[in-house]
């Protein structure tokens with residue numbers, strides 16, 4: 091097997107390949123575009139395209155595709171062969187600069203939320219040169235943004251790139267105030283930790299709910315779940331280890347910095363964490379990672395479940411979105427630093443995040459909203475649907491002391507004057523202990539833990555970048571006009587802490603007391619997608635995205651509508667699947683078993699032998715079967731009464747208020763039946779098999 095150095099990035103048209111293969115001038119010009127976000131010269135594009143094609147052909151590619159991320163959170167690709175006809179019936183393999191830079195996708199079936207009518211179905215893809223092209227399955231994939239004819243964003247990448255630009259612009263203004271003229275660009279970095287489940291393919295294939303909904307819609311808790319805590323960081327089973335090794339290799343070939351792998355809390359649950367990258371690349375890489383997890387799993391006769399809550403009663407899966415900002419001179423702006431100057435700058439950037447999270451709790455919550463994630467958020471295993479920040483006791487004490495104008499009473503008792511003193515050291519490990527907080531400071535970055543495992547990380551990062559850009563914009567406006575920078579800075583930091591400290595909470599976010607306390611503090615609680623997504627259209631949020639030119643009002647509306655629409659559709663699919671499974675599998679199996687019991691009962695009675703247990707069991711079975719049948723009717727009725735005329739909001743809210751409760755009742759009845767029905771009669775594999783099958 092080749093070593094990691096030879097393997098890593100072997101299928102990526104990365105910087106070293108470009109340096110080798112491009113004429114010096116072209117390489118330099120392309121770099122200018124990449125580093126400074128400039129427009130690409132068509133002549134440069136054409137040289138790059140040709141070099142890219144030659145490289146791809148040498149590596150066995152036959153097709154190319156503009157690889158993009160439409161609004162349904164997956165990736166889309168339409169393959170084009172490199173061939174061009176020649177006179178005399180021959181072909182040559184060609185790829186022009188125009189084909190590299192811009193594509194046209196007649197993708198009228200992709201969701202657009204009213205941004206594009208079908209008669210104007212054309213959408214355009216445009217190369218994102220900051221994310222390297224790569225070869226996957228003999229196809230050269232070119233990461234692209236996807237827009238409508240009128241330039242409106244129809245994808246997840248466009249607003250992410252715009253939000254990165256917004257953050258850059260405002261952060262650089264702040265750095266200038268601190269005299270950091272060497273840093274000319276600021277880029278957000280993201281390291282998404284990805285959780286997932288692995289189940290045996292043979293068992294998966296026998297469950298329609300896993301096939302259609304990606305999660306179990308029935309299933310009673312097995313005798314053993316995760317209560318012993320023996321799976322987390324446990325020894326990895328050989329079959330899972332083989333999957334992980336294979337996955338790493340595939341990801342490394344594609345330049346994804348897969349680094350950490352371990353067993354997670356629930357049985358059959360695992361995690362992979364990459365080394366962080368700039369936000370858009372991290373997002374692309376996370377999409378590739380999810381795709382590869384599924385692909386590689388099937389080679390091992392496994393299925394990788396990325397749903398947020400595939401199993402009731404054990405933990406669901408999320409994505410921890412580690413986020414920070416770096417200057418092009420390599421400085422992490424959320425690192426507390428070692429000098430008074432760095433400390434002051436750190437406190438300002440920290441304050442910008444605190445203010446942003448407090449003022450835009452609604453947007454952060456909306457950015458992680460989906461039908462699947464609703465089952466996870468607030469489930470006492472994942473961050474609640476209330477957004478708050480964890481800073482750790484030491485940093486919180488420092489901020490409190492600053493606000494009160496008092497001494498910091500930690501281990502190094504002293505006054506702190508911003509810009510004069512260095513922040514006292516707070517050990518990194520004490521900052522990472524609270525795993526219950528949705529938005530935690532972990533020493534030199536923030537970790538947003540509310541993202542669902544199947545989601546694109548784009549939405550959350552668009553929001554984080556934009557809301558922090560807005561804090562920084564207001565800070566820069568104030569400080570640029572200040573007569574005395576140092577005292578204005580001090581006042582600003584103290585005022586920001588004072589105004590926004592309600593968002594800081596270092597306690598247990600899973601507790602009931604926190605829910606009450608958060609309400610007292612006036613923090614938002616948006617329990618489901620139905621309340622969360624409409625927040626995109628709040629006046630203040632339309633203004634925010636407008637100021638920073640990240641999303642227009644119609645683009646925001648399309649995102650809200652598509653989100654609500656997928657929510658309603660997902661629940662509809664789940665409800666239909668439940669009806670199918672309960673009518674055609676569960677009820678018939680239970681009746682067959684009841685029939686068998688009745689027969690046994692009669693036979694035994696004929697033999698004049700006393701037998702009491704069949705009576706009790708039979709009446710419990712039949713009573714519950716009747717209940718199941720009523721629940722089937724109720725769910726079917728709820729589905730048939732869906733209002734014909736609806737808006738995305740009213741349709742979603744109907745599904746939540748009428749259909750979800752009927753699904754829960756049906757499940758409760760079926761799960762009861764599962765517990766008392768002979769295993770050999772039960773029509774599909776149960777939790778004990780699914781969760782403990784992979785060895």
Ligand code: ADP
Pocket residue numbers: 279280281282283363364365366367412413414415422522532534535
């Ligand atoms: P843990 O959370 O397990 O202590 P780390 O803190 O080392 O582990 O990293 C967790 C994730 O955070 C990794 O994906 C890592 O690359 C990412 N990460 C670390 N530093 C940064 C940063 N400055 N910006 C964004 N992500 C980061």
Ligand code: MG
Pocket residue numbers: 283410537
């Ligand atoms: Mg972490």
